[in-house]
Ligand SMILES: Nc1nc2c(c(=O)[nH]1)N(C=O)[C@@H](CNc1ccc(C(=O)N[C@@H](CCC(=O)O)C(=O)O)cc1)CN2
């Protein structure tokens with residue numbers, strides 16, 4: 001657990017001094033939206049970026065333009081659900097306790113199917129799809145309770161490590177997409 005926290009802190013600090021986040025995010029957007037799995041999924045469950053995460057605004061815009069349905073996470077205690085977002089023009093969204101924009105609580109929960117692609121944030125990943133998140137356990141719990149066939153993590157190259165500490169509940173990503181590489185899908 002200590003090693004997890006140390007690694008989390010180290011990478012978050014590195015992210016704080018990462019330059020050109022928007023340019024790198026544009027490349028990640030291009031890589032993601034040219035993947036066959038992106039083209040074949042009609043529904044996208046995606047995080048709304050905050051702080052120094054890969055900026056997801058253009059991904060959401062592209063999805064909308066391509067006629068896909070977009071869903072974003074809403075947290076409630078330790079629990080996370082996904083809800084439709086109709087426009088990313090952010091006045092429809094609400095800031096949660098972490099300072100992340102999320103859909104309002106009154107929209108029905110979306111239940112994913114095989115046609116749903118999850119685009120997932122995280123602090124660090126390995127090339128084989130192991131994930132270290134921010135420590136809330138939200139995605140781990142969600143992915144262990146729901147059947148998720150298609151998962152893609154987004155990260156900058158500086159977030160990729162050869163080894164990260166894993167625990168029994170950690171859920172693997174199918175692909176990890178960075179500004180220069182697409183890992184996984186084997
Ligand atoms: N954009 C985005 N949305 C997301 C996630 C994410 O990582 N990114 N999540 C992915 O799971 C969930 C939220 N999880 C989070 C977990 C911890 C913190 C965080 O800032 N923790 C602080 C302590 C904050 C406090 O307790 O008040 C910290 O670690 O310093 C933020 C989000 C759902 N939505």
Ligand SMILES: Nc1ncnc2c1ncn2[C@@H]1O[C@H](COP(=O)(O)OP(=O)(O)OP(=O)(O)O)[C@@H](O)[C@H]1O
Nearest residue numbers: 122131132133134135136137138139140141144169
């Ligand atoms: N499937 C699960 N069932 C019950 N508890 C879980 C499950 N997955 C994770 N947890 C709990 O969540 C806590 C945080 O887990 P962990 O540090 O792995 O989160 P993370 O993957 O970094 O966070 P996040 O998914 O929110 O980005 C752990 O202390 C663990 O007890």
